[in-house]
Amino acid sequence: MESELHEVVSNKQVILRDLVESGSLKESHMLLMTGTAKLKVPEGSGNVVLLKNLFLSCNPSMGVRMRNMKVGNSALFFKPGLPISGYGVARVLDSGSPNFKKGDLVWGLTTWEEYSLIIAPGTLFKIEHDDIPLSYYAGILGMPGLTAYVGFFEICSPKKGETVFISAASGAVGQLVGQFAKLLGCYVVGTAGTKEKVNLLKSKFGFDEAFIYKDEPDLDAAIKRCFPEGIDIYLDNVGGRMLDAVLLNMKIRGRIAACGMISQYNLDQPEGVHNLMKIIQKRIRIEGFLTTDHFHLYPKFLELVLPQIREGNIHYLEDITNGLESGPGALVRLFSGRNIGKQVVAVAHE
Template structure:
């Protein structure tokens, strides 16, 4: 830390700022890597905590926050000139909050910088199980994991022997949905955007089949090839043409959990979906979800997941970018499919 000391107890604090609101595909130049300063001691009248950020999460929904939102949303836009924020794993450096002490490891919302002052520390989750990789708490044990768990088990209500399709299946959420489905005794197919990812789905993550959607000229035909009897459950991460094709191939009383629609986030005019009458014809239930609606299940979720991780029943693939300065590239890479698995930033290179 000494090399970063300025004076008077202050240290240099590397940050990633949003320059201005973004339209179209984000670019690294939309973000600014800069340095400010932070005092390593909180004022006596504070009720917050000072943390050193260890791991930061890159998530597709962050693209939505880079735009100036013209209508109410479940989350606010990032503010130009301020650090990007999102989920992270951090170590407490100083605390004026009675439930956290120096040295505690926490997970929660933080900013894209080396050190952050968190003024709402009650929102932080204190990490108890430290024998699991800390980065897992923003992946398999964090928002993506809870999203996969709630979307699949609570919304889709799977039954043994059902057919399951997962789009963006090698991503932070999709890879878990596929494994949950296999543990339930379902037949599972995933789509991804490269041969490497398709091979990963079948060889490491246990999917029955997988295909590269970029190589398919007819998505309807591709789904009929893999699901000749139709799809019972679809876990939606993509939207657009994929959703249109899936609706044509759903079975009667099928269920669709809508986690996200990454194909639409960079479009000024989202693509229309033309097959929606299948919701009526086939009596399909389609429901969106946000992880914070299911926080009441988090303890139950951890109790299920941690033993399965330790026993190797569930695996998790991460793509860890080294150094805070790699953050803009890592975030932009989500939208070209550059990452393999959950995209994480290790704030200090390891």
């Protein structure tokens, strides 16, 4: 029986061929290669965990790490020739860590391959509640979910009755922030890139209003139409032109959580934001955050969100592609906005 674990198996990997130097991310920037994996933690390797990856999350921040940006921190860039990494859901096959044992389900930072040796398992979280679809831990119950929680509740200190605007609202973070805001009694407007997504925001996620930003020649006017009295809270997932238009429409003491700037990740030169003077006149606070700084809030987040999911008060939409070989295409879909809901790659079904 145990000898099975010593088996050497083939291990497909998504390798970064080259950093994106200019233009959009293409599938050809990545390469599917097949190596081998030994299904056992090497002897004496210490605190190491062997994972069988089940679901991988396509996260906008991966776009930053795949691009050779002059202003970026090059230590964060993915290394050409090596597999890319991100958050995912996995089964523990073997463990040298006292915190994990064979058979555990976990979510956390892993590598885009079938089997991963995790040297620093500090960013793995044990999955305690498996009555929920496991893929949810690559999204609403994983990093994007915690991001929505931190961005909305911790960074923006929302109050009942406030007005909330969300960009990239049908994405993993946006759909949850919108539902949190509705549960709190806020007025919520989202924007997305297609009619289908905008319809979903209203019909499935309960947004009060939504608009297709690509159809609006004047974003300022579109926002004013939805917020005649202005915006208290803006969850910014896109940056750029939308942020500029939002600055014109913030209320006094409005708060902007800078979650992401996906509109900028695929540009060679980031767009200029011109309306920052509004920050002073309107006493606006803009705050960036990384969810990794707030992992200690994960239990509190689960306590809030799990019952709401179970009772059907919070909905979640995923866009799952099948097989690791679908990964590069899924990432490209994300940056072109063609995904509907959280983009996930199913690597293996158990």
